[in-house]
Amino acid sequence: MKKILFAASESVPFIKTGGLADVVGSLPKYFDKEKYDVRVMLPKYMCMKQEWKDKLTYRTHFYMDLNWRKQYVGILELEYDGILFYFIDNEYYFNGFAPYGEMYADIEKFAFFSKAVLSSLPLIDFRPDIIHCHDWQTGLIPVFLDNFRYGNEYYRGIKTIMTIHNLKFQGTWDTKRVRDITGLPQYYFVPDKLEAYKDANYLKGGMVYADRITTVSNTYAEEIKMPFYGEKLDGLMNARANCLSGIVNGIDYDDYNPETDRFIEKNYTVENFRKEKIKNKLALQKELNLDQDNKVMMIGIVSRLTDQKGFDLVAYVMDELCQDAVQIVALGTGEEQYENMFRHFAWKYPGKVSANIYYSEAMSHKIYAGSDAFLMPSLFEPCGLSQLMSLRYGTVPIVRETGGLKDTVEPYNEYEKTGTGFSFMNYNAHEMLGTVRYAERIFYDKKRDWNKIVERGMKKDFSWKNSAKQYEELYDNM
Known part of the structure; x- marks a missing residue:
């Protein structure tokens, strides 16, 4: 022993x-x-x-x-x-x-x-x-x-x-x-x-x-x-x-489990997410006063709002990103400039952007379950847990290839039909934006491919x- x-x-x-x-x-x-x-x-x-x-x-x-x-x-x-x-x-x-x-x-x-x-x-x-x-x-x-x-x-x-x-x-x-x-x-x-x-x-x-x-x-x-x-x-x-x-x-697969999670509107599994997951999005849109639209792509962010997490990139292209057919839901606290940046865009684009400048375990689960994609453009990331949680909930991670993000998210390859998420390499705001827009294109134009990405992600085992x-x-x- x-x-x-x-x-x-x-x-x-x-x-x-x-x-x-x-x-x-x-x-x-x-x-x-x-x-x-x-x-x-x-x-x-x-x-x-x-x-x-x-x-x-x-x-x-x-x-x-x-x-x-x-x-x-x-x-x-x-x-x-x-x-x-x-x-x-x-x-x-x-x-x-x-x-x-x-x-x-x-x-x-x-x-x-x-x-x-x-x-x-x-x-x-x-x-x-x-x-x-x-x-x-x-x-x-x-x-x-x-x-x-x-x-x-x-x-x-x-x-x-x-x-x-x-x-x-x-x-x-x-x-x-x-x-x-x-x-x-x-x-x-x-x-x-x-x-x-x-x-x-x-x-x-x-x-x-x-x-x-x-x-x-x-x-x-x-x-x-x-x-x-x-x-x-x-x-x-x-x-x-x-x-x-x-x-x-x-991550703890008992705490983070879409099948039994008590924080979310509708439980779902890898077998039935195509039908059931969307109900979490609608419930979240309602709770956060976003436009009620089950077809729009929702991008989630749950993070400390700091430089390390890549929010200078987000701030740089946020206005451009808000021109797209997306909704953005952010949760977290951190540096004042980033807290205020999200508040500003929530004010400028009501119905499209939701800034939740606090931390709540329950709300984080709702975002993992309700979003279609999860954005994590870190400057460096020793391991990162949020991308593992989003994979577990069938929310497709969009990450920068660094540290644990590179080890746990396999980039989508549309020719070989492989991958569990989207990634970009250089710490560059427009490279990030390009990757987000590529994900949007797959989400809107190749729904079957998108659902396969979700399925592969949900089948991965990142339990302890x-x-x-x-x-x-x-x-x-x-």
């Missing part, structure tokens, strides 16, 4: 700000329970919903040195969906209205969390073979582990994996301050270890000391070896290339089962 501990800063259903939470909350359930004992360790945030806090049971507590500070560490636990979750409790660090706040505070908070994860192991009677660390917030775990091994037999032989969900976020702060927070010896703060460009860098430390590095798609694993995607760590990525691999994320198998292989090879 292999023992695996996931360490992360967020996980569904307890706390979520992005895709990381989906991975940490969903993936552990899909491992073979006979062979792998997978548990998860998270911070106990004050901002968690009360219903979850009420269900936690106290396990133990102790005091831990964080350099010159002595800090309380409480350990609570909860079994959920057959997985044991541990919560590290310390009100000084984990108070506040959101899991992340000012960077200087987060740097200390996650140094505390990383050290607490390791320090609590002997007390919970669980000595993992592998600690699977996610993103910069747990980057110090492999570093502390290296430090703990000197003079402590217990920690020898524990292996670590560092999974990068988005290389853009690295956890950097000035070296002197991080030394003072962590109490780690000077020896770690040099350019071939924790230091990068004069600052201490948590993610870099994790990548230097982890036994293996993974990221969330094969293409992204290759891209981050190049300066454009490498966020100044491409040199390290190349140096550790033999330990770096990509495993594509999955596939990813879990690849992680199992990785664990067994370590």
